[in-house]
Amino acid sequence: xxxxxxxxxxxxxxxxxxxxxxxxxxxxxxxxxxxxxxxxxxxxxxxxxxxxxxxxxxxxxxxxxxxxxxxxxxxxxxxxxxxxxxxxxxxxxxxxxxxxxxxxxxxxxxxxxxxxxxxxxxxxxxxxxxxxxxxxxxxxxxxxxxxxxxxxxxxxxxxxxxxxxxxxxxxxxxxxxxxxxxxxxxxxxxxxxxxxxxxxxxxxxxxxxxxxxxxxxxxxxxxxxxxxxxxxxxxxxxxxxxxxxxxxxxxxxxxxxxxxxxxxxxxxxxxxxxxxxxxxxxxxxxxxxxxxxxxxxxxxxxxxxxxxxxxxxxxxxxxxxxxxxxxxxxxxxx
Amino acid sequence: xxxxxxxxxxxxxxxxxxxxxxxxxxxxxxxxxxxxxxxxxxxxxxxxxxxxxxxxxxxxxxxxxxxxxxxxxxxxxxxxxxxxxxxxxxxxxxxxxxxxxxxxxxxxxxxxxxxxxxxx
Numbered sequence: 001x002x003x004x005x006x007x008x009x010x011x012x013x014x015x016x017x018x019x020x021x022x023x024x025x026x027x028x029x030x031x032x033x034x035x036x037x038x039x040x041x042x043x044x045x046x047x048x049x050x051x052x053x054x055x056x057x058x059x060x061x062x063x064x065x066x067x068x069x070x071x072x073x074x075x076x077x078x079x080x081x082x083x084x085x086x087x088x089x090x091x092x093x094x095x096x097x098x099x100x101x102x103x104x105x106x107x108x109x110x111x112x113x114x115x116x117x118x119x120x121x122x123x124x125x126x127x128x129x130x131x132x133x134x135x136x137x138x139x140x141x142x143x144x145x146x147x148x149x150x151x152x153x154x155x156x157x158x159x160x161x162x163x164x165x166x167x168x169x170x171x172x173x174x175x176x177x178x179x180x181x182x183x184x185x186x187x188x189x190x191x192x193x194x195x196x197x198x199x200x201x202x203x204x205x206x207x208x209x210x211x212x213x214x215x216x217x218x219x220x221x222x223x224x225x226x227x228x229x230x231x232x233x234x235x236x237x238x239x240x241x242x243x244x245x246x247x248x249x250x251x252x253x254x255x256x257x258x259x260x261x262x263x264x265x266x267x268x269x270x271x272x273x274x275x276x277x278x279x280x281x282x283x284x285x286x287x288x289x290x291x292x293x294x295x296x297x298x299x300x301x302x303x304x305x306x307x308x309x310x311x312x313x314x315x316x317x318x319x320x321x322x323x324x325x326x327x328x329x330x331x332x333x334x
Numbered sequence: 335x336x337x338x339x340x341x342x343x344x345x346x347x348x349x350x351x352x353x354x355x356x357x358x359x360x361x362x363x364x365x366x367x368x369x370x371x372x373x374x375x376x377x378x379x380x381x382x383x384x385x386x387x388x389x390x391x392x393x394x395x396x397x398x399x400x401x402x403x404x405x406x407x408x409x410x411x412x413x414x415x416x417x418x419x420x421x422x423x424x425x426x427x428x429x430x431x432x433x434x435x436x437x438x439x440x441x442x443x444x445x446x447x448x449x450x451x452x453x454x
Contacts, residue, residue, distance in 0.1 A: 005337045009344030017352050063356075063363045071375030072388065083353040090349035094342050105342040112414060133388040134377050146396050149403040156410040164417045227378055232360035236353070297452065300399070304451040308406065308442070312435055315413065319420050319428050 012104045016093055024242045025055035031242075031285050038289045058235075065231030072133035073228065081128035082229065082236035085121065089243045092117045096250050097172040099270035100260050110171035111159055114251055118155070118206055121244070122148040125225055128237075132228040140224025143296060147205055150303045155202035157311035161195040162255045164318045171251075175259035179268065185256040188325065191317045196256040198311050200280070203248035205299075207241060209288055249280035398450045402442075409438055 002010075029044065029052060036043025044051030069078055095110035097103040107113055122145050129141020162184050163169055166177035178184060185196040221227075226237045253259055253276035260273045294302070367374075377384040416423075416431055445451055 003340075005340045006344050009341030010348065012341070013345035013348045017348060021352070063360045064365060065360075066365050066367055067360070068374070070377055071372075072377055072384075083350075083357060086353035086356075087349050090352060091346055093349075094345045104345045105338050107338055107342060130389075135379065135388050135390065138388055138390065138392075142392055142396055146399050149407075150399060153403065153406045153410070156407070157413070160410075160413055160417045163414070164420055167418060167421055169414070169418065231364060232356055236356060239356075300451055304402070304442075305446065309439065312439070315417075316428070316432060316435065319417075319431070322420055323425060323428060 009104060012102070013094070016098065016104055017090060020090075020093060020243065020246060021239075024239060024246055025059075026052075027242055027246055027281060028055050028058075028238075030282075031288075034285050035289050062232050062235035067233065068228075068230045070133060070228050074131035074133065077127040077131035078228075079233070081124040081131065082233040082240075084124035085128075085240035086236050086243065088117050088120045088124065089240050089247060092247050092251070095171050096247070096254060097175055097259055098250075098273050100268050101172055101176075102260075102270065103172055106170060106172050108168075108170050111163055111169045111174075111255075114171070115152075115156055115159060119148075119152055121206065128229070129225040132225070134228050136221045136223070137225050137227045140221045140227070144208065144225060147208075147299060150300060151202040151205035151307075154198050154303065154307040154311045155206065157308070157315055158195040158199040158202070159255060160315050161191060161318045164315070164322055165192075171254050171259075175254055175261060178258040179261040183256065183258040183261070188318075188321050191314050191321065192256065194310070195314050195318070196252065198307055198314070199256065200252055201307070203252060204284065204287070205303075207244040207248055209241075209245060209284060213293055245284055246277065246281055249284065250277045252280055253277050395450075398445075402445055402451065405438070405441060409435075 032054070033043035033051065035041075044054035047053040047057045069075055092114050094104045095107045095113050097106070125144045125148070126141050129137045129139075129144070132138070162174050162178075165181075165184055166174040168174060168177065184192040186192060226234055229237060250273070253273065257276050258272075259276070260268050260270060262268050262272050377388060379385065412434070413431070416427060420427060
């Protein structure tokens with residue numbers, strides 16, 4: 001007999017994982033279609049209606065490819081890195097509240113949990129680059145690690161702003177607090193919104209998305225850490241990148257935009273979480289196909305000279321606000 | 335309390351299985367080359383013969399960035415319990431943390447001034 005709590009983890013976790021992987025596949029389809037339209041192309045059209053089955057076809061193709069390991073490579077690390085990236089990204093999902101009080105696990109340390117697994121992502125990327133025994137991969141990995149650890153600081157600090165307001169590190173509690181008071185991105189005017197912007201930028205950098213995709217800059221580094229990878233192992237890196245983008249969107253909507261809380265007092269629920277997450281995902285896609293890539297030195301300067309002190313200031317302002325300003329009632333009345 | 339951790343653990347196992355299962359399916363489906371050549375396992379350098387070992391020395395600025403990162407990361411560890419208890423501790427805690435951050439910013443300003451975080 002399986003204990004009910006294990007069953008809870010299995011069912012909720014299974015549904016969440018499958019839903020996210022499906023969303024990721026369609027996210028990839030959406031991005032390719034969107035990119036096509038932005039560049040006056042059609043994007044995928046052949047497989048299924050409007051190319052909707054294209055991600056499935058891609059997965060099938062990748063599954064059949066030969067699994068190459070370069071002769072010079074450090075075999076164990078080389079083979080282990082791609083599944084680890086997917087594992088760390090997926091593990092973050094455990095604490096994200098999708099519906100009202102619905103999460104795989106309502107951990108009291110939700111926010112540190114998310115940040116910890118996001119931070120761990122540096123390791124598989126580094127081992128992949130090192131183990132490939134390829135100069136492009138090594139350079140890409142060095143850049144990815146430098147960028148990943150640098151942008152982790154503003155991410156950590158701005159994630160503190162919702163924690164300060166809600167007085168809890170449980171992500172569901174933070175959403176509940178926002179439902180009872182106000183969305184952190186909207187009020188207080190200033191700190192909340194700026195914290196969201198910095199958090200969002202750091203998420204883009206952590207997920208290696210344009211304008212922060214220096215680690216895999218195609219024009220200079222071939223494909224960065226994924227240069228030597230083929231078949232499904234390459235597919236796992238690709239999957240992890242999009243999964244990371246989606247998960248980051250979900251985390252940002254939960255921490256700053258009230259997660260499952262409805263607007264104008266409309267009923268709360270999973271549809272709001274989905275709508276907010278997809279809106280942010282759309283925003284990321286839009287940014288990707290509109291902006292150019294930063295240079296490595298610009299990237300580091302933006303982080304250390306501007307974002308780090310700015311997020312420290314935001315933390316202090318939020319603390320003062322919580323101490324001095326009266327707490328507001330529900331934003332949407334009721 | 336422990337129930338939450340049980341379902342977390344279950345989910346971690348599930349995530350690992352999901353990550354690995356794609357590779358298992360791939361193992362069943364993928365093609366295997368009948369013949370292999372030495373060139374196939376060669377390091378990819380845009381079609382040129384690989385030049386020297388790939389594990390080259392890299393710039394020490396990466397090391398400096400990692401050092402500054404550790405400084406701020408440890409600071410964030412101190413900030414989390416503080417952030418949870420601002421309501422209870424009041425102005426005293428805010429002033430204390432302002433002092434702590436001011437000292438850290440001193441180190442940050444020194445690093446900037448020394449050009450430790452410049453990349454050109």
